[in-house]
Amino acid sequence: MSSARKIILGLFAALAAFGPALAEEEKKINLYFWPAYIPEELLQRFTKETGIAITLDLYDTNEALLAKLQAGATGYDVVIPSDYIVPTMVKAGLLQKIDAKAMPNGKNIADGFTAPSFDPERAYTAPYTWGTTGLVYDTAKTGGELPDSWSVFFEPGPLSGKIASLDDEVEVFNAAAYYLGIDKCTETPADAQKILDLLLKQKPDLKLYSSSATVDRVIAGEVAVHHIWNGAAHKVIAAVPTARYIYAREGVTQWADNLAIPTTAAHPDNARLFINWMMDPKNIAEVTNYAGYMNSIKGSEPYLKPELSRDASVNMPAEFADRMRPSKECSPTARELRNKVWTKLKK
Amino acid sequence: MSRSAYNPANRLRRYVQTLPAVLVIALLMGLPMVMMGFVSIVERAPDGGVHWGEFTLRAYSNFLFEESLMGGVELNTDYVTIYIRSFVLSGLTVVGTLLIAFPAALFIALQPQERRNFYIFLISIPFWVNLLVRNYAWILLLRTNGLIDQALIGSGIISEPLDLLYTDIAVAIGLIYSFLPLMVMPLYAALEKFDFSLVEAAFDLGANRIKTLFYVIIPGVRPGIVAGSILVFIPGLGAYVTPALLGGSKSMMIGNLIENQFGAARDWPFGAALSFVLLIVVALAASARILFGGKEKHL
Numbered sequence: 001m002s003s004a005r006k007i008i009l010g011l012f013a014a015l016a017a018f019g020p021a022l023a024e025e026e027k028k029i030n031l032y033f034w035p036a037y038i039p040e041e042l043l044q045r046f047t048k049e050t051g052i053a054i055t056l057d058l059y060d061t062n063e064a065l066l067a068k069l070q071a072g073a074t075g076y077d078v079v080i081p082s083d084y085i086v087p088t089m090v091k092a093g094l095l096q097k098i099d100a101k102a103m104p105n106g107k108n109i110a111d112g113f114t115a116p117s118f119d120p121e122r123a124y125t126a127p128y129t130w131g132t133t134g135l136v137y138d139t140a141k142t143g144g145e146l147p148d149s150w151s152v153f154f155e156p157g158p159l160s161g162k163i164a165s166l167d168d169e170v171e172v173f174n175a176a177a178y179y180l181g182i183d184k185c186t187e188t189p190a191d192a193q194k195i196l197d198l199l200l201k202q203k204p205d206l207k208l209y210s211s212s213a214t215v216d217r218v219i220a221g222e223v224a225v226h227h228i229w230n231g232a233a234h235k236v237i238a239a240v241p242t243a244r245y246i247y248a249r250e251g252v253t254q255w256a257d258n259l260a261i262p263t264t265a266a267h268p269d270n271a272r273l274f275i276n277w278m279m280d281p282k283n284i285a286e287v288t289n290y291a292g293y294m295n296s297i298k299g300s301e302p303y304l305k306p307e308l309s310r311d312a313s314v315n316m317p318a319e320f321a322d323r324m325r326p327s328k329e330c331s332p333t334a335r336e337l338r339n340k341v342w343t344k345l346k347k
Numbered sequence: 348m349s350r351s352a353y354n355p356a357n358r359l360r361r362y363v364q365t366l367p368a369v370l371v372i373a374l375l376m377g378l379p380m381v382m383m384g385f386v387s388i389v390e391r392a393p394d395g396g397v398h399w400g401e402f403t404l405r406a407y408s409n410f411l412f413e414e415s416l417m418g419g420v421e422l423n424t425d426y427v428t429i430y431i432r433s434f435v436l437s438g439l440t441v442v443g444t445l446l447i448a449f450p451a452a453l454f455i456a457l458q459p460q461e462r463r464n465f466y467i468f469l470i471s472i473p474f475w476v477n478l479l480v481r482n483y484a485w486i487l488l489l490r491t492n493g494l495i496d497q498a499l500i501g502s503g504i505i506s507e508p509l510d511l512l513y514t515d516i517a518v519a520i521g522l523i524y525s526f527l528p529l530m531v532m533p534l535y536a537a538l539e540k541f542d543f544s545l546v547e548a549a550f551d552l553g554a555n556r557i558k559t560l561f562y563v564i565i566p567g568v569r570p571g572i573v574a575g576s577i578l579v580f581i582p583g584l585g586a587y588v589t590p591a592l593l594g595g596s597k598s599m600m601i602g603n604l605i606e607n608q609f610g611a612a613r614d615w616p617f618g619a620a621l622s623f624v625l626l627i628v629v630a631l632a633a634s635a636r637i638l639f640g641g642k643e644k645h646l
Contacts (some may be wrong), residue, residue, distance in 0.1 A: 061610055061611070063395070063609075063610040063611050063613065064610055066394075066395055066613075067395055067609045067610065067613075067615075070395050070396040071396075088394045088395075091394070092394060092395075092396070167591075167596045169607070169610075169611040170611060203597065206595075206597070207513055207595060208513045208594075208595025208596060208597065209595060209596040209597060210591075210595065210596060220490065220492075221491075221492070222490055222491055222512075332393040332394070335611075335612075335613065336612075338611075339607070339611060339612040339614075342607070342611070343425050343426075343429075343599070343604070343607070344425055346596075346597065346598055346599040346603075347425040347426075347428045347429055347598070347599065
């Protein structure tokens with residue numbers, strides 16, 4: 001026997017002695033998640049029910065997730081990409097097939113989420129939650145109700161200096177595109193220039209750009225109006241009864257986040273178990289209760305906190321349905337224009 | 348140095364003994380830099396990532412030039428503007444920290460030995476807490492109706508909130524605060540070794556305090572000033588968290604620009620090229636030390 005083979009056999013013997021049998025996965029999974037998106041108690045309950053320990057790691061943009069996996073990061077078992085980035089990740093071979101509809105709890109996927117355009121067969125992703133990107137404001141600070149329009153944000157008049165924008169290239173560009181009635185995936189430089197002009201004109205009216213600590217900023221009264229994701233808006237409204245959420249009539253981005261398993265996952269079986277477990281209405285309801293984003297699973301309503309269904313920022317009134325604009329992946333040309341606008345805005 | 352140090356066998360042994368350190372530097376610093384340099388000269392993949400093996404210098408020409416709509420090439424100053432802003436901000440931070448750190452270091456150096464160590468210990472305390480956390484603390488202090496506003500209004504000094512947060516003043520306060528210890532330490536090290544009998548000699552020879560400071564003390568501690576300035580200037584160029592948190596993220600710094608290329612822009616080669624340009628500039632700044640700081644030894 002060669003010495004190399006001896007060493008390899010020795011390693012296997014050591015593994016057999018100290019670890020579980022190789023055929024069965026180690027009882028753990030690593031989640032790579034958005035911040036403040038899953039309650040600690042739910043993770044603990046999963047570990048208690050299944051014996052699988054969870055490690056939680058965080059990222060803050062879809063592009064960060066994409067870049068990390070493209071750079072060859074391994075060790076993540078469950079990730080949570082938003083709709084528009086899913087086809088890009090599938091094309092790049094970063095996600096493995098999970099066939100969510102065939103999972104035991106796949107039958108719970110809500111109507112309207114079983115065949116989304118970004119993953120028509122639900123072959124690679126399972127639904128998690130969905131939400132909108134709008135504006136929250138405090139009527140006590142604005143001196144009354146504001147119109148349901150992006151004009152509040154882009155032409156604030158007396159509210160100048162009391163407005164905060166998300167620090168997010170995609171969200172900021174899209175909001176401006178809706179307000180101007182321009183396709184958010186425009187490939188026309190003249191359109192991009194119009195968007196840049198609007199954003200440059202708005203910039204002095206903004207107190208800051210920031211995507212973090214949005215809830216505290218409004219509650220503390222630092223700003224009167226905040227460009228915000230609706231789950232955060234719900235937390236504001238829960239703390240400040242005079243706060244309102246705006247579904248702008250020019251259009252509001254509707255996005256959907258999804259659970260998926262990277263190709264490089266070390267514990268794919270545990271990851272499937274986790275995803276199936278999260279499609280149980282009782283479990284996903286806890287996510288909605290915690291994060292303030294509606295889930296895409298049938299039968300979770302009885303488990304939801306009553307204030308969620310009362311809050312229009314979470315439970316979208318039906319009359320606003322035609323204002324929804326699904327987020328989408330733009331062409332490389334359009335993305336390049338968008339990035340130029342962003343760089344020129346902040347140069 | 349003992350004669351045996353020149354023995355060839357000893358010399359070999361010394362090379363072998365330094366090998367682990369050389370390997371660590373080569374693997375942990377050299378290799379990533381080579382990779383970064385390589386990524387900067389290959390073609391980008393449209394959805395992020397790169398096409399290995401397709402070489403181009405597009406990333407470097409993009410730094411200064413862009414294709415106009417007519418297909419011609421025109422100068423694009425956006426990126427240079429962002430670089431200049433980072434340099435100016437970093438330079439101002441050096442000046443600000445120097446103005447505060449010099450009297451502080453001088454004060455410490457003039458204390459009795461036991462008390463000096465205690466003061467140095469105090470200077471090092473902020474390093475025990477993460478920079479991000481310290482910057483958040485400044486948000487609480489500076490925000491409208493925050494602790495500073497409350498204290499000043501409560502004591503009747505001002506009647507309206509100062510609105511300091513998300514201004515250039517807030518960024519300056521944050522940067523000077525963050526980098527202050529890096530300036531105090533080398534200044535203190537230089538002042539501690541300074542022979543203060545020279546000050547007495549200067550007074551005896553009729554120099555006043557100002558003249559003594561500028562003609563005796565400052566030339567004597569110049570290596571410390573240069574070392575401190577470089578220690579502040581270089582990380583200042585990469586300052587990223589402070590301008591975003593305290594300045595409201597209205598203007599990009601080099602760090603934000605580079606991050607953006609690996610994020611929403613999905614242009615890895617350009618991000619790598621931007622990093623490489625910064626690396627070259629920092630290398631030039633560091634060699635300034637050899638030009639200005641190194642001379643002192645030969646005086």
